[in-house]
Amino acid sequence: MKSGKFWAWLTFVLGAAYFFIPLIATLEFSMRMKRGEYSFEAYRVVLGDARFQESFTFSVVAAIFTIILGVLLVVPTAYWIRLRLPQLRPIVEFVTLLPLVIPAIVIVFGYIRMYGSSSPLPFLASGLGTNALLVIGYATLALPYMYRAVDTGLRTIDVRTLTEAAQILGAGWTTIIGRVILPNVLIAVLSGAFLTFAIVIGEFTVASLLNRPAFGPYLQNMGANRAYEPAALAIIAFAITWGCMSLIQVLSRFAPKSANRPN
Amino acid sequence: MTDISLSGPSAAGKTIPPGARAMRLPTQWLGVAPFIIFALMFLILPTLYLIIGAFQSADGGFTLQNIADLAQPTIVAAYWISIKVSVASSLLGAFIGLAIAIAIVRGGLPNWTRSAALTFSGVASQFAGVPLAFAFLATLGRLGLLTVLLRSIGFDLYQHGFNVLSFWGLTLTYLYFQIPLMVVIIVPAIDGLKKEWGEAAATLGATQWQYWRMVVIPVLWPSFLGTFILLFANAFGAIATAYALTGSSLNIVPIVLYAQIRGDVLHNANLGYAIAFGMIFITGLANVFYIWFRTRSERWLK
Numbered sequence: 200m201k202s203g204k205f206w207a208w209l210t211f212v213l214g215a216a217y218f219f220i221p222l223i224a225t226l227e228f229s230m231r232m233k234r235g236e237y238s239f240e241a242y243r244v245v246l247g248d249a250r251f252q253e254s255f256t257f258s259v260v261a262a263i264f265t266i267i268l269g270v271l272l273v274v275p276t277a278y279w280i281r282l283r284l285p286q287l288r289p290i291v292e293f294v295t296l297l298p299l300v301i302p303a304i305v306i307v308f309g310y311i312r313m314y315g316s317s318s319p320l321p322f323l324a325s326g327l328g329t330n331a332l333l334v335i336g337y338a339t340l341a342l343p344y345m346y347r348a349v350d351t352g353l354r355t356i357d358v359r360t361l362t363e364a365a366q367i368l369g370a371g372w373t374t375i376i377g378r379v380i381l382p383n384v385l386i387a388v389l390s391g392a393f394l395t396f397a398i399v400i401g402e403f404t405v406a407s408l409l410n411r412p413a414f415g416p417y418l419q420n421m422g423a424n425r426a427y428e429p430a431a432l433a434i435i436a437f438a439i440t441w442g443c444m445s446l447i448q449v450l451s452r453f454a455p456k457s458a459n460r461p462n
Numbered sequence: 463m464t465d466i467s468l469s470g471p472s473a474a475g476k477t478i479p480p481g482a483r484a485m486r487l488p489t490q491w492l493g494v495a496p497f498i499i500f501a502l503m504f505l506i507l508p509t510l511y512l513i514i515g516a517f518q519s520a521d522g523g524f525t526l527q528n529i530a531d532l533a534q535p536t537i538v539a540a541y542w543i544s545i546k547v548s549v550a551s552s553l554l555g556a557f558i559g560l561a562i563a564i565a566i567v568r569g570g571l572p573n574w575t576r577s578a579a580l581t582f583s584g585v586a587s588q589f590a591g592v593p594l595a596f597a598f599l600a601t602l603g604r605l606g607l608l609t610v611l612l613r614s615i616g617f618d619l620y621q622h623g624f625n626v627l628s629f630w631g632l633t634l635t636y637l638y639f640q641i642p643l644m645v646v647i648i649v650p651a652i653d654g655l656k657k658e659w660g661e662a663a664a665t666l667g668a669t670q671w672q673y674w675r676m677v678v679i680p681v682l683w684p685s686f687l688g689t690f691i692l693l694f695a696n697a698f699g700a701i702a703t704a705y706a707l708t709g710s711s712l713n714i715v716p717i718v719l720y721a722q723i724r725g726d727v728l729h730n731a732n733l734g735y736a737i738a739f740g741m742i743f744i745t746g747l748a749n750v751f752y753i754w755f756r757t758r759s760e761r762w763l764k
Contacts (some may be wrong), residue, residue, distance in 0.1 A: 211579070214562045218586060221597045221638065222608035228600035229605045272500055278491035287494060294501045299692060301509055302699025304716050308723050309508025312515070336502050342505075343570020343751050364657045399586045403702035404716075408723055415633070415702065418592040422599075422706045429596040436593035437585075 222437065229430035240433035250417060256404075256415035261330070262399040265337040266392045269345040272338065274388065277349045278380050283360045296348040298339055307336055307405045329409050336405045341395040348394065352387025353380075390447045397443040399437050504643065509742065515735035530735035537718065541740065544698060545713040547629060551636035552693035558637070559644025566645075567652045580649060583642035590639045595706035598635045602626045627708040635703060640693050647692075651685040682747040684756045695745040715741060 232240040247253055280288050296305070310332055314322035322328040338345075361383065365375045381388065403415035418436070422429045519525040532538070566576045601608050602619070603626050609619050625631055655678060663673040701716035715737065722734040723726045 204570045205756050207565040208605050210561050210565040211571060211575055212581070215557070217641075218582065218638070220603040220608060224601035225597040227607050228605075245539070272497055275496050276497035283490055284494060291497070294505070296503075297505055300695055300742075300749055301505070302695075302701075302716065302741055302745065303724075304513065304699065304701055304719055305741055306505065306508060308719065308734070308738055310504070311723065313508050313511050329724070335500075335686050394588070401591050401593060403592050403705070404720070408720070415592060418596075419702070419706050422592060422596055423709070430600045433593040433596035434598070437589055437597075439587050441585045444581070444588065448581060448584070451536075 222434075225430045225437075229427060229434055232427040241427040242435075244309075245421075245428050245431050245435070254412055254417035255415045257412055258402075261334055261337065261411075261413060262396045264334045264343060266395050266397050268334055269391065270388055273345045273349050273391075274381060274384070275376050276378050277346060277353055278358065278376060281350075281353050282362060283383070292318050292346075299343050301341055303336075303404050304408070306339060307408045310336060311408065323409075329411065333405060333409050333411050333413075336409070337395075337399045340349065340402070340405070341391075341398055343393045344398070345391040348387045348391030349384060352384035356383045356412055386453055387448050389450050393443040393446050393450075397440050400439055405460055414428045416462050472764045486495065486559060501702045510725050512738045513742065515543055515732055516739035518732060518735075526731045528730075529739075530732070532740060534734050537737065540713045540718045541744075543629065543712065545743035545744070547632050547636065547714060548631075548694050548697040550633045551640050551697045552690055555632070555637050555640025555693050556644050556686065556690045559641045560648055560682075561688075562641065563645050563648045563652055566650060579645065583645040585642075587639050590700065591702035592706040594635060594638055595703045598626055598631070598638070600706065602631065602634070611748050627732050629712070632704055632707065632712060632714075634699070635707060636697050640697065643693060643696065644689050647689045648682070648685060651682055655681060686750055693749045694748050698745055701740065 229241050230237040230239065232244070268416055276291065280291055291361055294341065311323065314320050314328075314332060316324035322332040358380070361379050365379045370379065399420060402413070403413050406413035407416045407419070418429070418432055421432060487597060498501070516528050517524055517526065517539065519527060532541075562579065565571065566579045598606075600606055602624075603609065604620060606626070658678050660673060663677055668676070701714075701720055704714055705713060705717055711720055719734065719737050719741070722737065726734070728734065
C-alpha cells in the first residue's frame with residue numbers, strides 16, 4: 200500500500216506541474232511588457248483598448264441572449280418530457296448530444312449555406328439576422344450542457360405533484376412553468392447558464408465565420424499581431440472561466456439533493 | 463413485434479374512445495414542438511444540407527465525384543494529421559486522466575487533493591480555444607518560459623526537434639483540456655465502485671490484480687470508452703486552438719474547411735460539403751463503435 204501512495208503522489212504532482220507551468224509561464228510573460236521589470240502594463244493596454252471593450256461587451260450580450268434562448272428552449276421541453284412524454288426521452292437526449300458529435304464548424308457551415316441572403320429564410324441578409332443566427336448557433340453548442348443541467352435539476356423535484364397542485368389552484372401552463380417549475384430548478388438552470396457563458400464568451404469559430412465583432416475573433420487577431428497582450432488576455436480568459444466554474448460550485452451547495460425521496 | 467399490433471387497439475378500446483385519443487395526441491406533442499422545430503432547423507437540416515450537397519454535382523445531379531475528390535494529397539494529409547492528433551490526444555488524455563482520477567480517489571491522498579483536482583479540472587476542461595494557444599505559446603514557444611529556462615540549463619528544445627507548432631506541440635496543448643475532461647467524467651464512475659465489491663473479492667480470495675481485471679475494469683469500461691470517444695470528437699472538431707497556435711502551418715481538417723468556407727480556396731463548393739461530410743462521418747463512426755462496444759460490454763456484465 201505504501202508504494203501505491205507513492206505512485207498516487209507522483210501522479211498528482213506531475214499532473215499539477217503540467218497544469219500549473221503554462222499558467223505561471225503565461226502570467227510571467229504577460230508581465231514582461233516593460234523592459235527589465237515586471238509590470239501590469241500589458242493588462243493596462245488591453246483593458247484600455249476600445250476594441251477590447253467593444254468585442255467583450257458584444258460577447259457578453261450574445262452570451263446573455265444565448266442563455267435566455269437556451270432556458271426558453273430547454274426548460275419547457277425537459278419538463279414536458281418528464282411529465283407527459285417519457286417515451287420521447289431517448290430521442291430528445293440523442294438530439295441534445297448531437298452538438299458534441301457534429302463539429303461546430305460543420306454546423307455553422309450549414310447555417311451559412313442554408314440561411315444565406317438568397318435563401319427563403321435570409322438570416323444572413325441583415326446584421327440583426329446574423330446576430331440572431333450567432334445566438335442560435337451558440338444555443339445549439341450549449342444545448343448538451345444546458346439540457347443535462349436542467350434535467351438533473353428536474354430529477355430532484357416531484358414534477359407531477361407540483362403540476363397537479365398548481366393545476367388544482369387554477370394555474371395555466373405558462374404559470375406552472377414560469378412560477379412553479381422554473382424557481383424549483385433555478386440553481387440547475389443557473390449552473391447551465393454559467394457554463395454557457397464560459398463556452399460562449401471566447402468562442403471563435405462561429406463568430407468568425409459569421410463575421411461578428413465578438414471577443415473570440417478579437418483574441419485571435421491580437422494573437423496574430425501582438426506579443427505580450429495575448430498572454431494578458433489568456434490570463435483574463437482563464438479568470439473568467441474560473442469565475443464561472445466557481446459560481447457553479449457555490450450554487451451546487453444550495454441545490455436540493457433528493458427532495459422527492461422519503462429517506 | 464406482435465406485441466405492438468396487439469396492445470395498440472386493445473389499450474385504446476379499453477380506456478379512451480378513439481375520438482378523444484385523436485384529440486389528445488396533438489396537444490401532447492405541442493409541448494415539445496418548439497424544441498423539435500429548433501433542432502430540425504438549426505441542427506439537423508443544416509447538417510443534412512451539407513451531407514446531401516456532398517453527393518451533388520454543381521448542377522444538382524447525384525455524383526460520387528466530390529467524395530472521390532477528397533483523395534487529393536493535401537486533403538488526405540489534412541485528415542491524416544487530424545486523426546493522428548485526435549487519437550493521440552484522446553488516448554493520452556484518457557489514460558492520464560484515468561491515472562489522476564484513480565490517484566485522487568483511491569490513492570490514499572489527503573482530501574484536499576481531490577477537491578482541488580476536481581475544481582481545477584472543471585475549469586481547465588472549459589479552458590480551450592484561442593487563450594489556451596496563447597498560454598502554450600508563452601510556455602513552449604521560442605521565447606516561452608519553459609523553453610528559455612531549459613535553454614539556460616543547456617537543453618535547447620527547438621534544437622532537439624520540438625516545435626509548439628507541430629503534431630506533438632498541438633497534442634500537448636490539447637491535453638490541457640482532454641485530461642481534465644476525463645477526470646471530471648470518470649471520477650463519479652470510480653466513486654461508483656462500491657467498497658463491498660473489493661471486500662467481497664478479497665473474501666473470495668481474489669488477488670488485487672484479479673479484482674482489477676474482473677471487477678474494476680469491466681465496470682469502468684463503458685464510461686471510459688464513452689469518454690474516450692467524446693475526447694476524440696472534441697479534438698477532431700476543434701479549430702480555434704490550432705488556428706491561433708499554428709496559423710495555417712499545420713493543416714488539420716477543420717482549418718482546411720475554415721479556409722474553404724471563408725474563400726473557397728478549393729474552387730469547388732461541393733468539395734467543401736464533402737470535407738464536412740467526411741468530418742461528420744468520422745465522428746459518427748466513432749460513436750457507432752462506442753454504442754457497439756457498450757452494448758457488448760453491457761451484455762457481458764449481465
